[in-house]
Amino acid sequence: MRNINEDTITQAVIAAMVDCNNPRLLTIMTSLVQHLHSFAREVALTEAEWEQAIGFLTAVGHITDDKRQEFILLSDTLGLSTLVTAQNNAKPPACTESTVFGPFFVEGAPELSLGADIANGACGEPCYVSGQVRGLDGQPVAGALIDVWQSDEDGHYDVQLPTACGEHEHRARARLCTDGEGRFHFRSILAVPYPIPHDGPVGRMLEALGRHPWRPAHLHFMIVAPGYERLITHVFRDGCTYLDSDAVFGVRSTLVADWVRHEAGPAPDGKRSPVPFYTLQYDFVLNTAAAQEDRA
Ligand code: BEZ
Ligand code: FE
Numbered sequence: 001m002r003n004i005n006e007d008t009i010t011q012a013v014i015a016a017m018v019d020c021n022n023p024r025l026l027t028i029m030t031s032l033v034q035h036l037h038s039f040a041r042e043v044a045l046t047e048a049e050w051e052q053a054i055g056f057l058t059a060v061g062h063i064t065d066d067k068r069q070e071f072i073l074l075s076d077t078l079g080l081s082t083l084v085t086a087q088n089n090a091k092p093p094a095c096t097e098s099t100v101f102g103p104f105f106v107e108g109a110p111e112l113s114l115g116a117d118i119a120n121g122a123c124g125e126p127c128y129v130s131g132q133v134r135g136l137d138g139q140p141v142a143g144a145l146i147d148v149w150q151s152d153e154d155g156h157y158d159v160q161l162p163t164a165c166g167e168h169e170h171r172a173r174a175r176l177c178t179d180g181e182g183r184f185h186f187r188s189i190l191a192v193p194y195p196i197p198h199d200g201p202v203g204r205m206l207e208a209l210g211r212h213p214w215r216p217a218h219l220h221f222m223i224v225a226p227g228y229e230r231l232i233t234h235v236f237r238d239g240c241t242y243l244d245s246d247a248v249f250g251v252r253s254t255l256v257a258d259w260v261r262h263e264a265g266p267a268p269d270g271k272r273s274p275v276p277f278y279t280l281q282y283d284f285v286l287n288t289a290a291a292q293e294d295r296a
Contacts, residue, residue, distance in 0.1 A: 193242050
């Protein structure tokens, strides 16, 4: 294989993979090479631009560690996460829609009882969240595991904040289990809009493109239960700025809900709240697991 030129390079790279014994990998890499080369041809990519792109990806790698996932931010802001989520999560219209996972989920969040205050010191106005998890047949899903996570009122997730002891401290996140009627309730803090981390290469990319880094106020949920498809989603706060310009393209109308403000007084936990508080009521409908197996 010599004297490869502009016209023969694409086929040469594809031919070089002839001994690949992983058919799916071969499909993906063949298509990736074709699209990458077409892209370079279409925009007539210069060497300076290619070097800049390599520098950008290098910076994305350098800033990424176990707390900062710049590659997920890149995928999210380029709409790739939303595209992959959408094409892998088609479900009956009665089901709760999926949306992007984001980079701030943490495995092993504290397992708390229903009614617990999951804020664990995270700052924000009190908010009481409740709802029910059901299947498509309307039957409650008892024993569903619900992971919930959110930012504090300054827009920071616990993993973004330094801790006194250097250990990760779980704040505004928990794992709960639905009761016999599929119901759940917990206390947390009011969700607020926040900018995705934009002090790195992805932030510089957004700025160069004239884009803002903000996300509308939301809570993240991941719900798993035997016999049902795993649901990864958010609930977004109605009326919030950025619902129509989410930096990561995650908003679905069906996921927008009312956070109701209450004056100081009796709260859903039976106590008296000395300060104004919010309530959110939202039910989730899970798809049956069979649908997921069919697609696999
Ligand atoms: C989030 O909502 O936590 C998030 C999603 C995508 C990028 C950054 C943050
Ligand atoms: Fe978030």
